[in-house]
Amino acid sequence: MDLSPVLTGFSVAFEPENLLFCLLGVTIGMLIGVLPGLGPAATIAILLPITYNLEPAAAVIMLAGIFYGAQYGGTITSVLLKLPGEASTVVTAIDGHALAKRGEAGSALGVAALASFIGGTASILLLSFIAPALAGVALAFGPAEYTVLALIGIFLVGTLGSGSLVKSAAAAAAGLLLATVGLDPLLGTPRFTFGTDQLADGIDFVIVAMGLFGIGEILYNLEHRDRPQSAVPAFGRAIPSRAQWLRSRLAILRGSAVGFVLGILPGGGATMSSLVAYAVEKRSAKDPSRFGKGAIEGVAGPESANNAAATSSFIPLLTLGIPANATMAVLFGALMLQGITPGPALMTEHPDVFWGVVNSMYLGNLLLLALSIPLIGVFVRMLKIRPGVLAPITIVITMLGVYSIRNNAFDMLLAVALGLVGYAMRKLGFEPGPFVLAFVLGSLLEGSFRRSMRIFGGDVTEFVQRPLSATLVGVLVLTVVVIPVLRAVRARQIDRATEPAES
Amino acid sequence: MNPRPFTRRGLLATTAAVPVAALTACNGVQGGADAAENDFPTRAVDFTVPFDAGGSSDLLSRAACLAAEEPLGQSIALTNKPGANGAVGLKELLSGDADGYSIALAVKSLFAITPLVVDDPDAVSIDDFRIIATLTNEAYVLVVHADSPYQSLEDLVAAPSLNYGTAGVGTGGQLSLALLFGLAGTEATDVPFDGGAPAVTALLGQEIDAVSGSLAETMPQIEAGALRPLTVFSEERSPFLADVPTAAESGYEVVVDQRRFVVAPGEVSDTVAGALVLAFEQARQDPDYQAFLQDNFMDVWEVEDIEARNHLSEAAQQYAQNVADAGLTLGDGS
Missing domain, CATH: 3.40.190.10 (Periplasmic binding protein-like II)
Structure with a gap:
């Protein structure tokens, strides 16, 4: 491998101007990540005009910084307020928020920041060395593979949290149903749109997450306003303890690997990565019952995974010109406006941009780590704010975020309606996590399955005839049938407990 | 943006009114432009992109607006309001004031192909709009x-x-x-x-x-x-x-083919529309804008309102006829 373009990239990344834009980008990213509902895609779209007059490398360095910076910031509200702003941080909210309630918010965020840094950095290293070779991975995944992947994800949703399996499954089913709203992806027939074209494109993930998690949770908490508040527990320290580090380090390594691989897949990769990382941690733990009640690995694994995935999701954009998600689509636009076409030729025609951006991510991650550790102490003080003050502020910001997705007031009404659903679910003991994740995976599953069936001419057996999808089917059978059955059998043999089979 | 002398703006608007009034006889006749209209625009113009940020419509709008700001003498603020192949954003445009301060990008497929697929009784019609500028043929x-x-x-x-x-x-x-x-x-x-x-x-x-x-x-x-x-x-x-x-x-x-163009609500006055038309006509000559089209493989479509209108309604009929002749239903997988 010829290293000179890589080194040129470092010199681009270290130019004072680019350093400044990198810092600017990650700081903005972190801030909008903290603000619930405001996402990187909308922010980058708003900031596009100021990049018109920048050098291409500087522009993309800043916009990319917003994207991965938001991944760091999003964790903070997930942990402190149980308000995930991205599909990929929904899982973090489960154990992260439980830790915060236990008074370990500081160390939960500390571990999350460290996990994000390691996951992000590991991913850039891998990207630098094997990105071109990996471009093919994105292409090897066709509709059939996505179908099985989404199916695995939906089954994994059942392992989330600590509530009853039946209730998780019911919530997931409701999420799948909600995912059908909008025009039928293959026929164009309106489904549950009630004659309005506001719903023609379905419902955005952020609206669902903000409604069910954010507004639902706030309503539920306000109901209990008159009760004496439990004393705000100590926040703990931001630097993780040795015991926590020992417990999370393997989770971080596994999460980074899972995130890097799944992040390459355009569409659904990042969400799947945090879900898979969580499931891996829960399954490999000696005592899985700790999960959902504040297991640090439940934060470390998914956080390293979603940051690794955020980085590797640049691979299809930079090597193939395929935007992997909404944010990448806007970045794609930013490059086009600069007169640079992201695609197979990017690396050879604009090595300064390619390597400048890639190498700036090392710095960006370092800056984010340096920013987050001291800021954790500031952010955890949010927990000290009285709910009567914090709740309305959160609602206003949430509504702003929801509006910013499509600049559409209808979406705010939708978020409120979903907030009422979230409140009812909370009252009845259903968890929003499975609902939201099944919602995200539902449209992936439906579209991919129906496309596969068209491609296969209606022959279902093709799913096990293609090597890659057959392998995935094997993984599915292994995790959903074989392992739970073996566990049940072993449990009976040891005659130790009456542990029921999972999923 | 850089403020321009007051007189130049007034001049621009009045000179523009003449040719435009002649070619848009189908629009409602306004009883003489009042002073406020002659000054148009005195503040920033809102431009709705009824598609997601980052897509072709979005990028084209950004390039065209950037080039149109200087001849217009005001900044143009872009907002993405995606949904239903542009119908959501354009319906919102129609529900607002027809004062020229709200304009939008529109695409041919919404008027010519979407009706073949989606049965929307409230579908937008090209007759609801005034075409300010045709931009591309792709x-x-x-x-x-x-x-x-x-x-x-x-x-x-x-x-x-x-x-x-x-x-x-x-x-x-x-x-x-x-x-x-x-x-x-x-x-x-x-x-x-x-x-x-x-x-x-x-x-x-x-x-x-x-x-x-x-x-x-x-x-x-x-x-x-x-x-x-x-x-x-x-x-x-x-x-x-x-x-x-x-x-x-x-x-x-x-x-x-796909064609993209700029529209205003149909009731917009001739004077105001004239100022906008002139600004976008000059924008189309902008070298940066032309370089953008070249970089993005977009061919130009630069015709006047009436011709564009005819093209769109003919295309809609043509597609419907073609689909009927071939016995197709878009979406049934045949």
């Missing part, structure tokens, strides 16, 4: 994978069975291939994806046999040698793919 190109055995359109339509990908239901790409394979009698299955990029990805992965997509979606891969263009569905050959024959040259009368 060809759809039929591409196959570079390793594919199909070297020409004849090879492809002679295939025993095919799966083809499109950017989704009701897109020009879908219509063009449905019509082509309908005319050729090829047994072909339509696989609509959620946008052009996933369809191109699936073709690169050889999951499907062919894709009809915009040049913006396909040219980088064509230039990299990963995809092979077989035909274009435009009236004439595309300047960006001069060697690639049109479908009509091969004997298949399938002409489908």
Whole structure:
């Protein structure tokens, strides 16, 4: 491998101007990540005009910084307020928020920041060395593979949290149903749109997450306003303890690997990565019952995974010109406006941009780590704010975020309606996590399955005839049938407990 | 933005009013422009992009608005209001004031193809709008994978069975291939994806046999040698793919293209519309704007309101006729 373009990239990344834009980008990213509902895609779209007059490398360095910076910031509200702003941080909210309630918010965020840094950095290293070779991975995944992947994800949703399996499954089913709203992806027939074209494109993930998690949770908490508040527990320290580090380090390594691989897949990769990382941690733990009640690995694994995935999701954009998600689509636009076409030729025609951006991510991650550790102490003080003050502020910001997705007031009404659903679910003991994740995976599953069936001419057996999808089917059978059955059998043999089979 | 002398703006607006008043007789006659209208614009103009940020419509709007700001003498603030192939944003435009401070981008497919797929009693009609400026004419190109055995359109339509990908239901790409394979009698299955990029990805992965997509979606891969263009569905050959024959040259009368243009609500006064028209006319001459079109493989479409209007309604009739003749229903997978 010829290293000179890589080194040129470092010199681009270290130019004072680019350093400044990198810092600017990650700081903005972190801030909008903290603000619930405001996402990187909308922010980058708003900031596009100021990049018109920048050098291409500087522009993309800043916009990319917003994207991965938001991944760091999003964790903070997930942990402190149980308000995930991205599909990929929904899982973090489960154990992260439980830790915060236990008074370990500081160390939960500390571990999350460290996990994000390691996951992000590991991913850039891998990207630098094997990105071109990996471009093919994105292409090897066709509709059939996505179908099985989404199916695995939906089954994994059942392992989330600590509530009853039946209730998780019911919530997931409701999420799948909600995912059908909008025009039928293959026929164009309106489904549950009630004659309005506001719903023609379905419902955005952020609206669902903000409604069910954010507004639902706030309503539920306000109901209990008159009760004496439990004393705000100590926040703990931001630097993780040795015991926590020992417990999370393997989770971080596994999460980074899972995130890097799944992040390459355009569409659904990042969400799947945090879900898979969580499931891996829960399954490999000696005592899985700790999960959902504040297991640090439940934060470390998914956080390293979603940051690794955020980085590797640049691979299809930079090597193939395929935007992997909404944010990448806007970045794609930013490059086009600069007169640079992201695609197979990017690396050879604009090595300064390619390597400048890639190498700036090392710095960006370092800056984010340096920013987050001291800021954790500031952010955890949010927990000290009285709910009567914090709740309305959160609602206003949430509504702003929801509006910013499509600049559409209808979406705010939708978020409120979903907030009422979230409140009812909370009252009845259903968890929003499975609902939201099944919602995200539902449209992936439906579209991919129906496309596969068209491609296969209606022959279902093709799913096990293609090597890659057959392998995935094997993984599915292994995790959903074989392992739970073996566990049940072993449990009976040891005659130790009456542990029921999972999923 | 940089403020301009008051007089120049007034002058611009009045001179513009004359030709425009002449060519838009179909619009409601306003009883003489009052002073406020002569000053138009005195504040920033809102420009709605009824599509997601980052897409072709969004990028084109940004480039055109950037070039139009100086001749207009005011800044143009862009907002993305996506939904239902642009219907959400355009309906919102119509529900607002027709004072010229709210304008939007519109696309041909919404008026010519969407009605073939979605039965919307409240669908927007081109008669509800005043066309401020026509901007682009974008060809759809039929591409196959570079390793594919199909070297020409004849090879492809002679295939025993095919799966083809499109950017989704009701897109020009879908219509063009449905019509082509309908005319050729090829047994072909339509696989609509959620946008052009996933369809191109699936073709690169050889999951499907062919894709009809915009040049913006396909040219980088064509230039990299990963995809092979077989035909274009435009009236004439595309300047960006001069060697690639049109479908009509091969004997298949399938002409489908995408066109993008700027609209204002229909009731906007002639004076105000004139100022906008003039600003966008100058924007189209801007070298940066022209370079943008070149970089993004967009051909120009620069005609006047009445001609654009005729083109859109003729295309809508033509497509409906073609689909009926071929016995197709877009979306049923045939």
